[in-house]
Amino acid sequence: xxxxxxxxxxxxxxxxxxxxxxxxxxxxxxxxxxxxxxxxxxxxxxxxxxxxxxxxxxxxxxxxxxxxxxxxxxxxxxxxxxxxxxxxxxxxxxxxxxxxxxxxxxxxxxxxxxxxxxxxxxxxxxxxxxxxxxxxxxxxxxxxxxxxxxxxxxxxxxxxxxxxxxxxxxxxxxxxxxxxxxxxxxxxxxxxxxxxxxxxxxxxxxxxxxxxxxxxxxxxxxxxxxxxxxxxxxxxxxxxxx
Amino acid sequence: xxxxxxxxxxxxxxxxxxxxxxxxxxxxxxxxxxxxxxxxxxxxxxxxxxxxxxxxxxxxxxxxxxxxxxxxxxxxxxxxxxxxxxxxxxxxxxxxxxxxxxxxxxxxxxxxxxxxx
Numbered sequence: 159x160x161x162x163x164x165x166x167x168x169x170x171x172x173x174x175x176x177x178x179x180x181x182x183x184x185x186x187x188x189x190x191x192x193x194x195x196x197x198x199x200x201x202x203x204x205x206x207x208x209x210x211x212x213x214x215x216x217x218x219x220x221x222x223x224x225x226x227x228x229x230x231x232x233x234x235x236x237x238x239x240x241x242x243x244x245x246x247x248x249x250x251x252x253x254x255x256x257x258x259x260x261x262x263x264x265x266x267x268x269x270x271x272x273x274x275x276x277x278x279x280x281x282x283x284x285x286x287x288x289x290x291x292x293x294x295x296x297x298x299x300x301x302x303x304x305x306x307x308x309x310x311x312x313x314x315x316x317x318x319x320x321x322x323x324x325x326x327x328x329x330x331x332x333x334x335x336x337x338x339x340x341x342x343x344x345x346x347x348x349x350x351x352x353x354x355x356x357x358x359x360x361x362x363x364x365x366x367x368x369x370x371x372x373x374x375x376x377x378x379x380x381x382x383x384x385x386x387x388x389x390x391x392x393x394x395x396x397x398x399x400x
Numbered sequence: 401x402x403x404x405x406x407x408x409x410x411x412x413x414x415x416x417x418x419x420x421x422x423x424x425x426x427x428x429x430x431x432x433x434x435x436x437x438x439x440x441x442x443x444x445x446x447x448x449x450x451x452x453x454x455x456x457x458x459x460x461x462x463x464x465x466x467x468x469x470x471x472x473x474x475x476x477x478x479x480x481x482x483x484x485x486x487x488x489x490x491x492x493x494x495x496x497x498x499x500x501x502x503x504x505x506x507x508x509x510x511x512x513x514x515x516x517x
Contacts, residue, residue, distance in 0.1 A: 181480065182454065188477045189432040189450055196436075216449035224455060 161208055162190045169218040173226050182225065190215065248320035251306070251313035253378040257365040258303040262296045265361035269293045272357070292358040314380055321370055327363040334359035412446060416456045417465075418499065419448075421492035424466060424484040431457070431480065457482060465491055 166186045173179055190211050197207035273289035338355035372378060412419075423434050431453055438448040460466045465488035471479045484492070 184477070185431055185454070185480050186450060188430075188479060189435070191477065192432045193435075214447060214449070216451055218451050221451040221454055224458060 162187055162194070162211075165212060166190070166218075170222055170225070173222060176225075179225050182221075186215075186218075247314045247380045248317055248373060249312070249378045249380045250315035250320050251311050253320060253369055253372060254365075255303055255307040256378075257368045257372070258300060260368060261361040261365040262299045262303075264364075265358045266293055266296045266300075268357050269296065288355070292355060296358060296361065317373060317379075321373055322366050324363060324366055324370075327366050331359050331363050409446070413452075415495075415499065416448070416452060417460060418492060418495040420453065420456055420460070421465065421484060421488055421495070424482055425489065425492055428481045428483045430471065430482070434482075460488065464488075 166183050170179060170183060193211040193214070194204070194207045197210055198204055202210070269289050269292050273286055273293065276289060277286050335356045338359075419438065420434060423429060423437055429437070431450065434453060435448050435450065438446060457466065457468070461468060461482075464485060466482050466484055468480050468482050471481045
């Protein structure tokens with residue numbers, strides 16, 4: 159009865175032919191063959207018997223699906239699969255906004271206090287102006303980050319790229335400090351505003367350090383997605399900062 | 401051979417395992433034998449479908465309630481026999497008890513109003 163074989167095999171199309179699947183097919187074929195033989199013995203024609211056997215078999219798709227989703231593991235009790243390590247990305251847009259708000263906000267506060275203290279202490283002129291300028295830069299930085307966040311709040315980056323390297327911001331900070339120091343010497347203004355520049359510029363490596371710590375604590379993590387935009391915020395933010 | 405299933409199969413579906421275990425309790429059987437036996441026992445009122453039966457076999461085999469082995473060649477090809485395990489027997493007896501209690505209870509519940517009057 160080739161028709162029975164075709165019928166059963168056809169129902170299992172797309173399912174890997176494991177020994178378990180082949181045995182199930184063999185059982186179904188044997189069952190149907192016996193059923194057809196019984197019907198023929200009852201006086202039906204072979205075609206009629208085949209049609210009735212197929213009709214009474216019902217829908218095989220449910221049973222076939224069990225084989226499609228399961229691995230062949232009948233003999234042994236099912237061993238729970240070891241969960242794979244969950245790959246995560248970082249919600250970089252949110253993380254960046256938070257760290258920048260924290261650090262640039264801190265820098266604005268410190269610079270503001272220094273400006274007021276400087277003004278009260280009689281250090282006027284260029285120092286106050288420099289401090290105010292630095293405060294504006296920090297505020298502009300926050301503004302830029304807010305704008306970036308608005309544009310793409312769901313931006314995702316890999317953990318590595320989100321962590322970033324501390325080397326570059328630290329070098330930039332040293333450069334800012336050096337420039338401020340030289341300018342300070344050239345303008346001969348008591349050294350006060352150079353400190354302001356140093357503290358203000360320190361906000362940039364600080365954001366990365368805070369970012370690092372937050373990622374370590376598992377905050378702002380996001381289940382892995384297929385694409386990796388891998389955007390490095392260092393360049394744009396450094397531009398806004400320096 | 402039964403073509404229609406007058407009894408709602410939903411009412412029976414929850415008891416397929418018990419029915420199959422009950423049939424295996426006395427002797428080892430192969431799939432089609434159980435299908436036929438269910439037809440005979442139900443007087444043709446219920447037809448057990450092969451996909452339902454084999455799903456139950458797979459489920460119960462992985463739960464350790466039954467085991468299977470290939471029998472000798474017959475005229476139609478070899479046959480796979482199913483055997484009840486001690487665990488399966490225990491499950492069967494427990495299910496049977498549960499069913500008897502449920503049957504009495506459901507009888508009372510569905511005919512409650514009539515009895516009060």
